[in-house]
Amino acid sequence: xxxxxxxxxxxxxxxFADLTTPQRENVVDVFTEQWFADEEKVLRxxxxxxxxxxxxxxxxxxxxxxxxxxxxxAGDYFGEISCxxxxxxxxxxxxxxxxxxxxxxxxQVESFLKANPNIMFRLLQGEARKVRxxxxxxx
Amino acid sequence: MAELEPKPFPPGRYPxxxxxxxxxxxxxxxxxxxxxxxxxxxxxxxxxxxxxRRWPVFQRMLSWTKPYTGFDRSSREYERYDWNSLLAEExxxxxxxxxxxxxxxxFPSRPEMERGLVLFAERTGVRVRYGCRWETTxxxxxxxxxxxxxxxxxxxxxxxxxxxxxQPFRPPxxxxxxxxxxxxxxxxxxxADRRVFIIGKQNSGFEIASGxxxxxxxxxxxxxxxxxxxxxTHSLVGVRARYVQPYEDSVLAGGVIILDASIEELxxxxxxxxxxxxxARENLSLVVEVDDVIAATGFxxxxxxxxxxxxxxxxxxxxxxxxxxxxxxxxxxxYFAGTINQxxxxxxxxxxxxxxxxxxxxxxxxxxxxxxxxQAHFGVKTARRPMAADEVIPFMCAExxxxxxxxxxxxxxAHVISIDADRGIxxxxxxxxxxxxxxxxxxxxxIALESxxxxxxxxxxxxxxxxxxxxxxxxPGHPLLDFERDEHRSAIAAALEPLLSPSLSRPRS
Numbered sequence: 001x002x003x004x005x006x007x008x009x010x011x012x013x014x015x016f017a018d019l020t021t022p023q024r025e026n027v028v029d030v031f032t033e034q035w036f037a038d039e040e041k042v043l044r045x046x047x048x049x050x051x052x053x054x055x056x057x058x059x060x061x062x063x064x065x066x067x068x069x070x071x072x073x074a075g076d077y078f079g080e081i082s083c084x085x086x087x088x089x090x091x092x093x094x095x096x097x098x099x100x101x102x103x104x105x106x107x108q109v110e111s112f113l114k115a116n117p118n119i120m121f122r123l124l125q126g127e128a129r130k131v132r133x134x135x136x137x138x139x
Numbered sequence: 140m141a142e143l144e145p146k147p148f149p150p151g152r153y154p155x156x157x158x159x160x161x162x163x164x165x166x167x168x169x170x171x172x173x174x175x176x177x178x179x180x181x182x183x184x185x186x187x188x189x190x191x192r193r194w195p196v197f198q199r200m201l202s203w204t205k206p207y208t209g210f211d212r213s214s215r216e217y218e219r220y221d222w223n224s225l226l227a228e229e230x231x232x233x234x235x236x237x238x239x240x241x242x243x244x245x246f247p248s249r250p251e252m253e254r255g256l257v258l259f260a261e262r263t264g265v266r267v268r269y270g271c272r273w274e275t276t277x278x279x280x281x282x283x284x285x286x287x288x289x290x291x292x293x294x295x296x297x298x299x300x301x302x303x304x305x306q307p308f309r310p311p312x313x314x315x316x317x318x319x320x321x322x323x324x325x326x327x328x329x330x331a332d333r334r335v336f337i338i339g340k341q342n343s344g345f346e347i348a349s350g351x352x353x354x355x356x357x358x359x360x361x362x363x364x365x366x367x368x369x370x371x372t373h374s375l376v377g378v379r380a381r382y383v384q385p386y387e388d389s390v391l392a393g394g395v396i397i398l399d400a401s402i403e404e405l406x407x408x409x410x411x412x413x414x415x416x417x418x419a420r421e422n423l424s425l426v427v428e429v430d431d432v433i434a435a436t437g438f439x440x441x442x443x444x445x446x447x448x449x450x451x452x453x454x455x456x457x458x459x460x461x462x463x464x465x466x467x468x469x470x471x472x473x474y475f476a477g478t479i480n481q482x483x484x485x486x487x488x489x490x491x492x493x494x495x496x497x498x499x500x501x502x503x504x505x506x507x508x509x510x511x512x513x514q515a516h517f518g519v520k521t522a523r524r525p526m527a528a529d530e531v532i533p534f535m536c537a538e539x540x541x542x543x544x545x546x547x548x549x550x551x552x553a554h555v556i557s558i559d560a561d562r563g564i565x566x567x568x569x570x571x572x573x574x575x576x577x578x579x580x581x582x583x584x585x586i587a588l589e590s591x592x593x594x595x596x597x598x599x600x601x602x603x604x605x606x607x608x609x610x611x612x613x614x615p616g617h618p619l620l621d622f623e624r625d626e627h628r629s630a631i632a633a634a635l636e637p638l639l640s641p642s643l644s645r646p647r648s
Binding site: 002003004020021022023025026028029030032033034035037040041044045046047048049050051098100103104105106107108115 | 310311362363364372399400401417418419420422451453454455460462468484486487488489490491492550576577589591592593608610611613
């Protein structure tokens with residue numbers, strides 16, 4: 001997919017909602033596009049080395065100890081927790097059908113977020129929603 | 140000379156066809172021939188060498204061949220230091236490159252690289268039908284792939300495309316279609332005292348900038364995001380050190396300007412160009428007037444009509460998406476070899492890709508692919524060496540220290556040993572790591588090398604047992620990259636302890 005086309009695609013994603021077109025082009029330039037076949041693993045539970053992944057199209061399962069817990073779709077992102085904490089992913093992420101993602105290696109996540117505070121804030125909002133959902137579920 | 144032989148492989152049906160005579164195609168046909176696989180090789184070129192018959196434009200490679208290493212140049216250990224020679228079993232065909240280099244650099248010149256590939260083709264006797272251009276592709280009712288070529292029609296159930304990634308790519312920027320691309324650079328003298336705008340901050344852009352330093356009055360390199368440097372990424376991702384001089388010139392204010400900006404438009408105004416740029420961070424626009432613009436905007440794979448046949452591609456380079464054994468993920472029977480193997484992403488641990496884009500990486504892919512094709516499609520069983528239990532740990536340590544496949548294809552190719560109560564311990568050879576980790580198979584272990592993007596590389600052992608999820612065991616690094624030390628033997632022993640029972644102490648017949 002061409003840079004311009006990808007930049008247009010991510011314009012609709014919450015994570016990049018505050019960005020200008022050149023800023024979205026910059027994101028697309030920094031990230032790498034990857035494609036996964038059905039049932040192909042994107043991240044592996046317990047393995048070192050991670051990345052920040054953004055689903056461009058398709059879907060992926062969050063699979064913990066072989067059990068599917070949730071589904072990720074276009075605009076969703078994953079891998080951010082293992083990148084931020086420097087720990088191995090706690091789940092397998094497995095493609096459901098064809099899956100296309102943008103990926104940023106874990107080693108570049110910190111500098112990328114610091115250089116893009118709007119994206120950092122949106123990511124923080126996403127993490128806050130996850131905490132809220134977990135808290136509600138526990139209470 | 141190979142190119143003077145009468146044309147082999149007339150049009151017709153073959154069990155397998157390889158398209159391309161660059162290093163990827165040469166390496167694959169050599170390995171297939173060694174395994175006794177009947178196949179044809181077609182190439183539009185007149186002689187071996189692929190893109191190295193023309194490029195790099197400044198006529199020197201980015202990949203090194205270190206002449207003096209303490210290892211015999213025909214040894215397997217030497218391959219770690221020689222990124223450019225193709226692989227062979229016969230001693231006279233191994234380590235060809237140091238023999239053709241003149242000693243002025245450990246980066247071969249382009250003519251030296253081309254000479255090395257021609258010598259490999261001559262010495263190994265690989266056969267290629269040169270001057271035969273692949274033009275169209277279709278599938279017939281029987282499932283054969285049908286290649287329309289300049290010499291007629293070819294059919295085969297399996298076709299391997301080793302056609303490189305050297306087709307110029309221009310992003311859809313207004314005005315960009317009219318400026319020269321990387322390969323269309325004029326003579327350097329013609330850039331004397333001119334202001335040159337280079338679009339793109341990867342190796343091709345920095346190569347041109349390096350070459351024009353003694354000629355251009357001003358050089359501007361621009362693309363949306365900052366340049367990455369290989370010395371920072373600890374991988375082949377980023378600009379190689381050989382081309383970093385323009386970067387230093389820029390930071391020391393010598394006349395090179397490096398802009399992090401999108402290129403919005405190019406306009407010709409008389410004898411000059413007006414280049415409109417916009418900085419992403421501050422959203423600032425800047426119009427730059429220059430005398431020349433060069434598009435160093437990358438390359439695509441020349442897949443012709445394969446996408447219409449269903450071959451799925453990814454990224455700006457239109458790389459075909461591939462399985463771990465380099466088969467199209469969407470059209471069975473179509474495989475790829477050579478630099479186009481970048482489309483098989485592998486584990487991408489720590490975000491670091493394989494070295495499949497370079498000779499030192501894909502030469503090993505070709506050998507693994509040949510073995511896979513032989514087994515999967517031709518019923519050829521390649522020998523596996525039985526091992527004694529007490530061999531396993533020293534063997535894995537030695538592979539970590541010297542195994543060239545592991546050094547050049549980190550987190551991508553691994554040496555696999557199966558450890559099975561019935562079959563005993565067997566050296567399964569080199570395999571894509573993703574297949575060992577993600578597919579079912581006998582109990583066993585795989586050793587690989589890994590980089591994390593900021594430290595020195597280190598060995599890693601993956602253990603598969605009783606169908607459970609594969610476990611990884613990171614081994615300690617070492618300042619001298621010596622992975623045959625007590626701490627490595629102990630770590631491997633601990634990782635393998637559940638598998639290496641006394642009953643497996645002797646190899647089975």
